[in-house]
Amino acid sequence: MGGRLQGKHILITGAAQGIGLAMAKAFLREDAAVFLVDRDAALLAKSAKELQSIGGRLGYLPADITDAGTITTLVAQANEEIGQLNALVNNAGVNVFAEPLETTDELWNRCFDINLKGAWNCCKAVLPGLIEQGGGVILNIASTHAFTIIPHTFPYPLAKHALLGMTKSLGLEYAAHNIRVNALAPGYVSTQKVIDYWNGFADPEAAKAETMKLHPGGRIATPEEIAMAAVFMISDECPFMNATCLTIDGGLGVLQHPA
Numbered sequence: 001m002g003g004r005l006q007g008k009h010i011l012i013t014g015a016a017q018g019i020g021l022a023m024a025k026a027f028l029r030e031d032a033a034v035f036l037v038d039r040d041a042a043l044l045a046k047s048a049k050e051l052q053s054i055g056g057r058l059g060y061l062p063a064d065i066t067d068a069g070t071i072t073t074l075v076a077q078a079n080e081e082i083g084q085l086n087a088l089v090n091n092a093g094v095n096v097f098a099e100p101l102e103t104t105d106e107l108w109n110r111c112f113d114i115n116l117k118g119a120w121n122c123c124k125a126v127l128p129g130l131i132e133q134g135g136g137v138i139l140n141i142a143s144t145h146a147f148t149i150i151p152h153t154f155p156y157p158l159a160k161h162a163l164l165g166m167t168k169s170l171g172l173e174y175a176a177h178n179i180r181v182n183a184l185a186p187g188y189v190s191t192q193k194v195i196d197y198w199n200g201f202a203d204p205e206a207a208k209a210e211t212m213k214l215h216p217g218g219r220i221a222t223p224e225e226i227a228m229a230a231v232f233m234i235s236d237e238c239p240f241m242n243a244t245c246l247t248i249d250g251g252l253g254v255l256q257h258p259a
C-alpha cells in the first residue's frame with residue numbers, strides 16, 4: 001500500500017477495453033478503488049475478472065452512459081461497493097465520422113449523446129457527492145480533435161470541442177468547492193477504435209503506415225502511456241491544475257508539416 005492514488009475511489013466509464021481498461025489497471029496498481037462501467041456487459045465482466053488479479057477494491061456494472069436514470073442508480077451502487085466516489089473519469093466515447101452534408105440526425109444524435117451528454121450525465125450524478133465531501137476530481141478524456149480537425153471526421157471533433165468547453169465551465173463553476181475538472185487529449189492511441197478506423201480505408205495497412213508516418217517519433221501512443229498521465233491528473237500531485245487540458249500526442253500537434 002501507499003500508492004499515488006491511495007484513498008481515491010474512482011468511477012471509470014468505457015472501462016472494458018482500450019484506454020479505459022489501461023487506466024483501471026494503472027489506478028488499481030496505485031492503490032485506488034475503482035468502479036468500472038461499460039455498455040458491453042460480456043467484455044466488461046471478462047476485463048473485470050482479469051483486473052481482480054491485481055488486487056484492491058473493484059466493482060463493475062454494465063450500463064449505457066446515455067441513460068441518465070441508470071447512471072444515478074449506478075453512482076449510488078458504486079458508493080456502496082467501493083466507498084464514496086471522489087473521482088470520475090469520463091472515458092466512454094465513440095467515433096462518428098461522416099461528411100458534413102451526409103450527417104443524418106441519427107448520426108449527429110449518437111455522436112453528441114455519447115461523447116458529450118453521456119459525460120454530462122455522469123458529472124451530474126457524481127458532482128453532488130463531491131460537493132458534499134468538500135472536493136474531488138473529474139477527468140474528461142477528450143482528444144486532439146478538441147483543437148484541430150481531420151477532414152471527413154464530422155461531427156466527432158465538434159463533440160470533443162464541446163467536451164473541452166464543458167471541462168472549462170465545470171472547472172470554474174466548482175473550483176471553490178475544491179473540485180478539479182480537467183481534460184486529457186490523446187492523439188492516436190493503439191486501441192480497437194483506431195484499428196476500426198484504419199479498417200474503414202480500402203487499404204488498412206497503407207492507412208496505418210500513413211498514420212505512423214505523420215508522427216515525429218514514427219509511432220502512436222499505447223493506452224498505458226495515456227493511463228500514466230491520467231494517474232498524475234487524478235492524484236494529489238497537481239492540486240492547482242484545474243479547467244485545463246493536457247495533450248499527449250507525441251508532438252504531432254505542433255508539426256506544421258513534414259520536412
Ligand SMILES: NC(=O)c1ccc[n+]([C@@H]2O[C@H](COP(=O)([O-])OP(=O)(O)OC[C@H]3O[C@@H](n4cnc5c(N)ncnc54)[C@H](O)[C@@H]3O)[C@@H](O)[C@H]2O)c1
Pocket residue numbers: 013014015016017018019020037038039040063064065066090091092093094095114118141142143144185186187188189190191192193194
Ligand atoms: N484511441 C484513440 O486514438 C483515441 C484518441 C483520442 C481520444 N480517444 C478517446 O478516448 C476514449 C477511449 O477510447 P478508446 O480508443 O479506448 O475506445 P475503445 O473503443 O477501445 O473503448 C471504448 C469503450 O467505451 C464503451 N462505450 C462506448 N459507448 C458507451 C456508452 N454509451 N456507454 C457505456 N460505454 C460505452 C465501449 O463499449 C468500449 O468498451 C474515447 O472517449 C475516445 O474518444 C481515443
